[in-house]
Amino acid sequence: MPHIQLTDVSKSYPPSRRGGTPVTAVDGVSVSIERGDVYGVIGYSGAGKSTLVRLINGLEPVTAGSIEVDGVDITTLPAGELRRVRQGIGMIFQRFNLLRSRTIRGNVAYPLEVVGMPRAERAARVDELLRFVGLEEKADAYPEQLSGGQQQRVGIARALAASPSILLADEATSALDPETTDEVLDLLARVNRELGVTIVVITHEMDVIARIAAKVAVMDRGRVVESGDTYDVFTRPKTDTAKRFVRTVVRALPDGDALQALRARHEGRLFTISFTDTGASDARVFAALARAGVDFQLVHGGVDDIQGRVYGLLTIAVRGDADAVATALAGVGGGVHVQEVHA
Amino acid sequence: MNDLIAQVSGLLPALVEQTGITLWLVALSLLFGGTAGLVVGTALYVTRKGGVLQQPVVFWILNVLVNTFRPIPFIIFLAAMQPIARLVIGTGIGNEMIVFSISIAATFGIARIVEQNLVSVEPGVIEAARAMGAGPWRIIRTVILPEAFGPLILGFTFAIVALIDMSAVAGIVGGDGLGDYALSYGFRQFEPVVTWSALVIIIIITQAVQAVGNVLSRLVLRR
Numbered sequence: 310m311p312h313i314q315l316t317d318v319s320k321s322y323p324p325s326r327r328g329g330t331p332v333t334a335v336d337g338v339s340v341s342i343e344r345g346d347v348y349g350v351i352g353y354s355g356a357g358k359s360t361l362v363r364l365i366n367g368l369e370p371v372t373a374g375s376i377e378v379d380g381v382d383i384t385t386l387p388a389g390e391l392r393r394v395r396q397g398i399g400m401i402f403q404r405f406n407l408l409r410s411r412t413i414r415g416n417v418a419y420p421l422e423v424v425g426m427p428r429a430e431r432a433a434r435v436d437e438l439l440r441f442v443g444l445e446e447k448a449d450a451y452p453e454q455l456s457g458g459q460q461q462r463v464g465i466a467r468a469l470a471a472s473p474s475i476l477l478a479d480e481a482t483s484a485l486d487p488e489t490t491d492e493v494l495d496l497l498a499r500v501n502r503e504l505g506v507t508i509v510v511i512t513h514e515m516d517v518i519a520r521i522a523a524k525v526a527v528m529d530r531g532r533v534v535e536s537g538d539t540y541d542v543f544t545r546p547k548t549d550t551a552k553r554f555v556r557t558v559v560r561a562l563p564d565g566d567a568l569q570a571l572r573a574r575h576e577g578r579l580f581t582i583s584f585t586d587t588g589a590s591d592a593r594v595f596a597a598l599a600r601a602g603v604d605f606q607l608v609h610g611g612v613d614d615i616q617g618r619v620y621g622l623l624t625i626a627v628r629g630d631a632d633a634v635a636t637a638l639a640g641v642g643g644g645v646h647v648q649e650v651h652a
Numbered sequence: 653m654n655d656l657i658a659q660v661s662g663l664l665p666a667l668v669e670q671t672g673i674t675l676w677l678v679a680l681s682l683l684f685g686g687t688a689g690l691v692v693g694t695a696l697y698v699t700r701k702g703g704v705l706q707q708p709v710v711f712w713i714l715n716v717l718v719n720t721f722r723p724i725p726f727i728i729f730l731a732a733m734q735p736i737a738r739l740v741i742g743t744g745i746g747n748e749m750i751v752f753s754i755s756i757a758a759t760f761g762i763a764r765i766v767e768q769n770l771v772s773v774e775p776g777v778i779e780a781a782r783a784m785g786a787g788p789w790r791i792i793r794t795v796i797l798p799e800a801f802g803p804l805i806l807g808f809t810f811a812i813v814a815l816i817d818m819s820a821v822a823g824i825v826g827g828d829g830l831g832d833y834a835l836s837y838g839f840r841q842f843e844p845v846v847t848w849s850a851l852v853i854i855i856i857i858t859q860a861v862q863a864v865g866n867v868l869s870r871l872v873l874r875r
Contacts, residue, residue, distance in 0.1 A: 379815060389787075396785035406780035410798035420784040471784070593712055652726070 312507045313342040313365060313475065318374035319531075320360050335361040336531035337374070342524075344474075347501050347508045349522030349539065351515060351554055357531040358511045361479050365509065366398045367391045378475070380520075389652070396424050397467030403480035405460040407452040409467050413463050414448040420470045438466040442496060458489030465496055470505070476500060476508045483515055493519050515558045519543065519615050527551045543615045544585050563609045563624055568650065571608050577628035579608070579650040580638065587644035588617040594623070594641045601637030603629040624650060666833065671853055673747070674829035677819045680751045682812060685758025689811070691768025692718070692759060694792060702790040704778060704796075714763075722760040726818050729757050730825060736817050750827035752817045762811045769803040770796055802873035809865025813858050820854075830854055 319334040334357045342348045352358045363369040364376060367383050375382045383394055399420075407416050417438050421431045439445040442462040444455075452460055461481060468476055468624050474627055478497065482490040498521050500506050510522055518525050518539055526536035529550040535542060543559060546552045562581055571579065582594055598605050609624035627634050638647050692714060698704050699711040721729075733753040734744040741752050773796055781795045797804070820831025830850045838847030 363749075367780065368782055392785040392787055394785075395783060398783070400780070400783040402776060402780060404774075404776050406774070406776035408777055408780075408795065408799060410801060419781070419786075422783075423784050423786045423796070425791065453874075478782075 311341040311377075312344040312346070312379065313340075313509070314375075314377040315340045315361075316375045316377075317363070318360045318361075318364060318376060319372045320357075320364060320369060321372050331458055333531050335364065338421070338528075338531075338533050340526055340533060342507060344507055345501070345505050346524055347498070347510060347522045349510045349512065349518040349525040350369050350528060350529030351512055351518055351525060352550075353513060355530075357385065357481055357527040358528050359549075361528070362400075362479050362509060365475075365477060366395050366400060393650065396420070396471050397473045398448070398475045398477060399465075399471070399473040400477040400479065401468050401481045401506060403483045405452070405457070405464045405484075407460055407467075409452055410446075412449050413444065413455070415457040416452070416463055416468055417466045420467060424471050429574075433471065438470055441469070442466045449531055451614075453527075456489070457551045458464045458492050459486050461485065461489075461493050462496060465493075465500065469500065469506070474507060478508060478510045480511055480513070481648065483512065483514065489564045491520075499522055508620055519558050521615075523616060527554065538646050540585075540615050540618050540620070544620050559613050559615075559620065559622060560634065561637075562622065563650070567609070571624070571626075575626035576605065576610055577604075577626045578634065580627060580647055581610070581650055582641065582645060582647050584619075584645040586620070590619070594621075594645060597641045598625075598637050601633060601640055603627055603633050603637045605637075656845065660849055663846060663849055666837075667830075667849055670828060670830045670833040670850070671857075674816065674819055674831070674854075675857070677747060677751055677754070677822065677827070677829055678815045679820035679821070681758055681815050682808075684751070684755035685815070686761040686786065686808065686811065688755070689762025690766055692763035694770065694797070696763060696767040697770040697791060697796070698788065702775075704782070704791050712828060715758055717761050720762045721757070722764060724757075726754075726757055727821050727824065729753065730821060734825065745826040747822070747827045747829075749825050750819065750829075753825075758811065758815055758817060760807070761814060765807040765811055766804065769807045770800050772803050773799045781874060793842060800875040802869045805865055805869040809862055809869075812861050812865075816854065816858060816861075 316339050318335055318338045319333065321331045321333040324331050338361060350358045360369060364371050365378070376384050378394060378398070381394070383391060388393065408419065408602060411419070414435050417435045418431050422433060426434065436445065441449055444459060444462055444466070447455060447459065452463070455463065482493050485493060494517065497508060501508050505559055509519065512518065522539050524537065525539045525542050526533045527542065527548065527550055528534070534548045535546065535551045542551055545554050546555045563622050584594070603626050605627045607623055607625050610622045612619055612621040641647065693734040695768050696711065696718070699707040699714070701708065730753045733756065734749070737749045737752050741748055743749055777799060778791060778795055781791045786794070819829050822829050823832030823835055830853055834847045834850035837843060838850060
């Protein structure tokens, strides 16, 4: 049984003006998230991903479809029971949303008060959580005295306080600088690894997905247009939306002006060589070309690390007679895909 | 100059007594009107569209009530309240009557101030509390009111000054206090020193209230 199962879920809002058309934020989405997954949802702003994540914990009611969490359809639960389900689903936010009227300790204790944990146990649990996120010395500070990254770590500690089995991260790193983003992503990966928490990551940044999500769904105008293993989506994106996102992190094929510039600068024929982690490597490709005795030069692309697996996408300029080039390229080995580029 | 000092010191016992009455009128009105205003203002905020206890009908009724009664000039409101005061508290004159009327007028005024203070609460923190499984009453008690505490202090400071203002017309219905004293014994008896003495005390009280309010809100807001 999947941990979270969305089936034909839609969400539309009534028109803002009388006589207007309703706005459909989520349109017939089905997603299945297994226990212990880190599941990424990526899309541009307005793609419906923030609405989607709010449907999972029932902050917004669905218009149609069903959402099962641990096999229970939450879309039909009465308010009181829905609140109990939410106590088992942590959530972190882009703007952290810490209570300014409470200290860090008070913020982390909040969900424990909600679930009715006795005061004495609460204090011990808060200390444990602050240790986990490395902020025990900030326990008595107020949120505004902390940096963005620290505030988000408090947000994570607070979200984990009631020992949820699911953590929803809504653009959790979008307000942070790259260095702090890494720190928060590392912490999320640790939450998943050490506590076995299923994490749903909503983001518009593809490198966030590449860093921590094993599976990804690409959203565009309320629909999931592509989904699957992150590595597969990165190496073989099918839709234009996915391709555009992949290009932001994977050094992609040259096109348009970039290709013209390469053409003008380099003699010989241009080839792109792509390989996945099926035993191929850039070193092996280069060695094979060198052995064949052709003159080649790497002109574009590189090798990326996606979920700890390599993905190479290299463009080379090759000079030499046609037969030698053909032989050389034939010798690069299995798992490597070669294609000539025509400007 | 010596005459003036002698005259003012002769007024002192009466001034002290009337100051005490003004403070008492304001304190009682603040207790009743402030509490009711806090309740109605919070109700306005939580029942509005998107509020944690969204109730369009309740919101509409409260909103119409507040909009109807709040702009009425207090001196007319006071006169109009007389039959109602007779019914509810058994008298249409005196200090009880003025406290009753200020409390009701203040309820509507303070309700609007409270509502505006609560709007300053970031919707995100309310959403966070909902995501943690908190119910609407808990959110009002532990998120909305504490998060708006600093602005609320400033709002109530403003309200207290308005209550002092309202209490000045107590004389119309036979009430006492500095306002009545200034009008009855100063203005109508051509004794500007009396009027000015009462005025100075009112200025001192309002300044003190404002200063305390500013300090408290700054403490709460930590800036």
